[in-house]
Amino acid sequence: MSDYDPQALEARWRERWAEEGRYEADPAEAADAADDPTFITVPYPYPSGGMHIGHARTYTVPDVYARYRRQQGDNVLFPIAWHVTGTPIIGAVERLKTGEADQLSVLRDTYNVAEDTLKDLETPMGYARHFIENHYKKGMHDLGLSIDWRREFTTNDDRYSKFITWQYETLKERGLLEKGLHPVKYCTNEQQPVTTHDLLEGEEAEFQEYTLIRFGHGDTVVPMATLRPETVRGVTNAYIDPDASYVIADVDGEEWFVSAPAVEKLQLQGREVTPKRTVTGEHLVGQRVENPVTGDEVLVLPAAFVDAENATGVVMSVPAHSPDDYLALQEATADHDRLSAYGIDPDEVDAIDPVPILSVEGYGEIPAKTAVEDAEIESSTDPALEAVTRELYNTEFHTGRLNDEYGEHAGEVVEDVRGRFRDAHRESGAFDTMREFSEAVVCRCGGDVVVSEQDTWFLRYNDEAWTAKAHDAVSRMEAIPENTRGEYDHTIDWLNEWPCIRNYGLGTRLPWDDEFVIEPLSDSTIYMAYYTIAHRLDEIPVEDLDRDFFDALFYGESAVEDPDERALQLRKEWQYWYPVTYRFSANDLISNHLTFYLLHHAELFDPDEWPAGIVIMGMGLLEGEKMSSSKGHVVLPDTAIEEYGADTVRFFLLNSAEPWQDYDWRTEQVDSVRTQLERFWTRATDIIDDPGPEDRPALSTADRWLLSRLQRTVADVTEALDGSETRTASQAAFYDFEEDLRWYRRRADRSRPAARWTLRAVLETRLRLLAPFVPFLANELHERLTGTPAEDAPWPEVDDAVLDGGVEAAEAQVERLVDDIQGIQQSLRNADEDVPEADPDQIRVRVAAGWKHGVFDTVAEIGADQGAVMSQVMSDPDLRERGNAVNDLVSELIEFARARGGGELDTLAGLDEAAIYRDAADFLSDEFNATVVVEVEADGDSAVPFRPSIQLEAA
C-alpha cells in the first residue's frame, strides 16, 4: 500500500504518454477500414492572455469524451491549434510597450510573467508564443488532455493562410462575398477604425440610425435628426443651440445647415462635404423652416438643451408626443423676455399648440401632456423625466395608431409602419439618414470616436440558397442539449451580411486586396478540416498550396485539370476523419462562431462532411462570481494542479455540473473531491494488496447484490457518456456506487475470499468506468491490479447473467426493515421519559400470513385494479370467509401496487419474505445489538406482505 501522491504519479503518466505518442491518431490501414473514426474538436484558444480554470473545463470535457470513445474501441482524433487572428494580441502588446499599468499588472501578477521575459512579449507572435507554450500547452499537458500534438498550428502560419485564401477565393467566386459600405467605430484622432478593446468609454454604445428630416430654409436644407420619423406631422417648431457653432456647407451638391461637429461625421459617412461658412446657432433662431412632409412653416426657437455634438445639432419639436418637447415649449412660452431678446414675438410662441398625430390608449388626446402631468413633472431638468419619456415612447411604439392625416398609413401601429413610412419618404427625398452612437465613445488615445462608413467586404449570410443549406445542416446534426437546436435556426435567419475584413491585425490578407485582413470569426469556420492534414502539410512547400491544390484536396481529382498527387493523398486523410463527430463549444458562440461553422460547411462541403454534432458548454464562475483576469479573480490550472493534482481538478470540473450548465469553482468543494479521491485510492490499494482468489468462489447474497448493482452502474455510465453527460456519468460511477459499497461494507464480512474476489472485480470495472474522468489515478491503479492501464482495457459491458432483480429486491427489503426499526427507535427516543424499548434486547419481526401473500400474488398478477382483484380473490371461499380483512388488505396492496411497476411486483411475488429476514437476522442482530426473532404472524395480526410487523422488546 502506498499513499496517494498525485503529483508524482501524474508526472509519470504524462511522461509515458508523451514518449509513446499515445494520442497520436492516424487513419487506420485499409485492412481495418471498418473501424470507427471519431473526431473531436474544441475552439482553438486565443492566447492574448493566460489559461485559467474556466478554459481548463472547456478542453477537459471533450477529453473525457475522447477517452471514452477510445476505450469503446474507436480511433479518436483530438487536435488543438492557436487562434491569433485580429487585434487583441496586437492591442495587448501595444499596451505592454507603452507600459500601461493595468496590463503590466495582469502580466506580472495574474500570469506571473518574469521581469526578464517581458521583453520577449513585445512582438505579437512573441507574446502569443509565450502564452501558448507556458500557459496553454503546459496546462493542457498537465491536465492530461489526450491531444495529438503533431497537428498544432497558429492562424498566422503561411500554410494556414493559403488554406484561408482558398476558402475566400472560392466563396468570392460563388458570389457569397460582396463589397459595400458598413458603419464602424472610427477614432477621429488616430484617423482609423478601432475595436471595442481600444475604447476608454462607451464600450456599450450601439449604432443608431437617425432619420434626417430635410426641413427647408429657402434653398438651404436644415436636416433634423430623429429616431421617430413618423412624428413628422406633429412638428410645431424646431430648436437650436443659439450659442453653438454651426456650418453652412455644400453637401453632395446641396447647401446644408448643420452643427460644426456634424461636418466630419457626414464626411465619414460617405458624403462630399465642403464647409462654406461658420455661424452661431442664433443665425437660425426666429427663422422659419419648411416641413418637407406637410409643407408647414415652423419657427426655430433657441434652446440650451440642444446638443450640437449629437447628430446635426438641430432638432424638431413634437410637443404632443415628446415629454421633453412639451416641457421645453412650456418653458419657452413662460420666458417672454428671452424670446423677445432673440427678436421673436412671444404671442406667436404662445399660440403654438401640440399637434397629436397618433392615438394611444390611456394617454388622452395629448399623450406627452398626460404623461408629464400624471408624473407631476414640472421641469425639463427633473430626473424622473427620462423614465416617463421611455415609457411613453415604448407604449406609442407598440400600441400607438397613426391618425387619419397619414392617408394610406392611417390606423396602423407605429411598430409596423415606421420602417415603411421612413422608406417612402426617403424615396421621395424628404428624408435622409445619419448614424450616431447611443452614447459618447472615447478612444484610449483620448480622441472622439464616431460612426464612419467604410468600404468593406461582406459575407452574404442572408443569401437564401445559403441559409437553406445551413438549415439543412442543422436538421441533420445532433444538438446537445437538444433545446439549442432552435437557436441555430434562429441565428441563421437573423444574420445579415457579415463584414469579414479588418484594416489591421494578425491573420490572412484578403487575397485580392491585401490592404485588408480576414477577421477572426471569419477565418475560423472550417479549420477543423485543416487539422486532418496539418502535420503532413509541412512536407509541402508553401508556394505549391494554391487554389488547385486545395480544390483537388477537398473536391477530388476531377475538380482540377492536373491534380497534385500529394493533395490527393491528403484527401484520403481528410475523408477518413471528416465529418467532425462533436464540436464542444461555449453557448455564447451559437450566435456567431458555431453558426458560421455550420454555414461554411454547408456551403463548401457535401452533406456527408457536415458537422455531425455540437455540444454546448456552460460558463464558469469562481466562488460564485465571474472570473476576470484583469481583476486577478482567476484560478490558474497550474496552481490548482499543484495543490490538488490534475485528477481532482478534472473530476471537479466534470462532476459539478453537466457540460452545458454553468459551474462554480468553490475551493471547499474541490477540497472535498480531493478527499474522496484519496479515500478511493486507499480502498483500492487495499484491494490490490489482497485481491483474493483468482477463480470465482461461491458468492453470498450481498456479493451477488453488489455485482448486480455494478451492472446497473455500467449501464447508467455508458448511457450518460453517450450523451456527453459527464456529471451524470461520473456521479453514477463514483458517488452513487459508493453508496452501494457503503451498504455492502455494513452487510458483508469483507475478509471472506468471496468478498475479496467481488471487491476486486468491482474495482476493476469501476476503474475502467472512471478512466475517462481521472485518467492518471485510474490507469495507475488498473495497471497495478491487472498489469494493463485502464485505457488499454475495453469499456465494460453489462453482464446480464450477473444482473439479479430478485437479490436486489430482497436486499431492498432488508434496507427497508432497518429503516423501519430505526424509525421506531427514533420515535421512542423523542419521548420525554426514557423508554427502555428504544434500546431493545429483542426485535420481533412478524411476516404476513400465507393467505395474505396469496392475495399479494393476485394483485401482482392482475395489477392495481381494485374491482378486478376483489372479484378474483372473493371467488376463493377461504378468503371470502375473512370478508372485511381481505377487503382492507386489498385496498392497502392496491395502493402499494400503484406506486410500483408490474415487473417489480412480479419479482417481489417470487420472493420468500420470511427467508429474506432469517438470512439477514445475524446482520440485523449486529446492527441493533439485539436478538432478532423472525416468525410468521398468527392469524389476525397486522402484518402486510413486504411490510412485516415489528416489535421492540426490552428485557
Add this chain to the structure above:
RNA sequence: GCGGGGGUGGCUGAGCCAGGCCAAAAGCGGCGGACUUAAGAUCCGCUCCCGUAGGGGUUCGUGGGUUCGAAUCCCAUCCCCCGCACCA
C-alpha cells in the same frame, strides 16, 4: 425589444421531458455517537414542524386549473441570469 435558460430544504444542486416507491438524490455545512491519548481520516445516526411504535402535518417563486393523485402537466403572474453582431 428579440432569443435562450432558470427560480427546489442552511448552501451547492438532482428530480420536471415519460405525474404516484418524493419530506424530495448526492455533496457541503451543522448536531450527536463510535473509533482514537488527542486531532485528522473513517464509520453510524439526526438535520421542515409535531409525535412514547415504523405515524401525522405543512412544503419545491406566487395564484389558479387538470387529476383519485402535481416539485413534475396546463394557464396566469412575479423575479433572476445569459447572448444580441462586427467583439474574441
